Amino acid sequence: MATQVPSILTLHQLEKLIPALQSRGYQVIGPNLRDGTIIYDVVEGLSDLPVGWTDEQEAGHYRLQRRNDEVLFGYVVGPQSWKKYLHPAEVRLMTAERSGQSFRILNNEPIPSRRAFLGVRACELAAIAVQDRVLKGDHYLDPIYAARREGIFIVAVNCTQAASTCFCTSMSTGPRVRGAYDLALTELVGPGRHEFVVEAGSDAGTEVLAELAPSAVSEAVYKEAEAAVERAASQIRRRMDTTGIRELLYTNFDHPRWDNVAERCLTCGNCTMVCPTCFCTTVEDVSDVTGTHAERWRKWDSCFTQDFSHIHGGSVRSSAKSRYRQWMTHKLASWIDQFGSSGCVGCGRCITWCPVGIDITEEVRAIRESPAASEENSHGKP
Numbered sequence: 001m002a003t004q005v006p007s008i009l010t011l012h013q014l015e016k017l018i019p020a021l022q023s024r025g026y027q028v029i030g031p032n033l034r035d036g037t038i039i040y041d042v043v044e045g046l047s048d049l050p051v052g053w054t055d056e057q058e059a060g061h062y063r064l065q066r067r068n069d070e071v072l073f074g075y076v077v078g079p080q081s082w083k084k085y086l087h088p089a090e091v092r093l094m095t096a097e098r099s100g101q102s103f104r105i106l107n108n109e110p111i112p113s114r115r116a117f118l119g120v121r122a123c124e125l126a127a128i129a130v131q132d133r134v135l136k137g138d139h140y141l142d143p144i145y146a147a148r149r150e151g152i153f154i155v156a157v158n159c160t161q162a163a164s165t166c167f168c169t170s171m172s173t174g175p176r177v178r179g180a181y182d183l184a185l186t187e188l189v190g191p192g193r194h195e196f197v198v199e200a201g202s203d204a205g206t207e208v209l210a211e212l213a214p215s216a217v218s219e220a221v222y223k224e225a226e227a228a229v230e231r232a233a234s235q236i237r238r239r240m241d242t243t244g245i246r247e248l249l250y251t252n253f254d255h256p257r258w259d260n261v262a263e264r265c266l267t268c269g270n271c272t273m274v275c276p277t278c279f280c281t282t283v284e285d286v287s288d289v290t291g292t293h294a295e296r297w298r299k300w301d302s303c304f305t306q307d308f309s310h311i312h313g314g315s316v317r318s319s320a321k322s323r324y325r326q327w328m329t330h331k332l333a334s335w336i337d338q339f340g341s342s343g344c345v346g347c348g349r350c351i352t353w354c355p356v357g358i359d360i361t362e363e364v365r366a367i368r369e370s371p372a373a374s375e376e377n378s379h380g381k382p
């Protein structure tokens, strides 16, 4: 695609985006207020977005707050990620019905609608790329993920504010969006002003944008948009030093910090449920009481459940220590061996939604800075 020059849309022009996508057959998914959080669901217009709301986040803490403006994207990230649609929590793999001495396979997962994602943040775009490598990579293809991922139209949004739990700058994933988007917006709001600097990242994005009739953006306004994203970057206080992190974790298999975190961890699995890159699943078969109708479901699982590592004779990770260590070491170390990148994009969800406020950046720092961090602790890869 030819390099596209950024342009600018007024709020009124942006209102045409959702109808423009719908007229091309897309079901538009975007942020919605629900049960005191911002989740992702079908949106029919900009008024469905969390207009004038922001989120306050800390370790183990999340609250929505009213802003004193009408910003559309004035929050950071909520508990859900786009894996809700691409790698859903529950998928029916098969339905079978008995008929006499034989049975019939009735259907598999329905073909999903063509979807457009509105409001994808930089860390979330990076997380989709991570799941693409895992579930749509060269070696292993998950046909369910691939079918859902195919043809998604992505409207990304540059962050102009950060939550206290964000650390995308440490993971090189944000706050500016990079990579495969169709359109990228930067929202600018001030007295008597509400507009969006917009960049097209694909031919499909260019074509949709043309329908919205954007104006040319001045250099001064473009720099203002850049400065707003820089401001978000400067608000990020949490850091994770990723230098040699793979070796650090492999050589600290028996570090005492794992016992320390195990005393706090409830093994609830929240961190894996909210993580936009965690992908582990289990398969369950269910049948009705008459035994004539059976279904096979794939459901999210978690390395924090006992059953997840149950093999003949029992669970190989029976302690909280072994399960937390497995999660963090996989995410930050063995993921690199398996998929060529970190499994963490620095979104901070696992910090916010951990009921006891365990902070992955703090756990890495504790291992790195403790005198116990040593080659002598090496037991090889977990």
Ligand code: SF4
Pocket: 271, 274, 275, 276, 277, 278, 331, 343, 344, 345, 346, 347, 348, 349, 350, 351, 360
């Ligand atoms: S491990 Fe935590 S910070 Fe990293 S991507 Fe998952 S939820 Fe986000």
Ligand code: SF4
Pocket: 264, 265, 266, 267, 268, 269, 270, 271, 272, 304, 353, 354, 355, 356, 357, 358
């Ligand atoms: S780290 Fe926190 S969210 Fe994750 S399993 Fe332990 S208590 Fe639950």
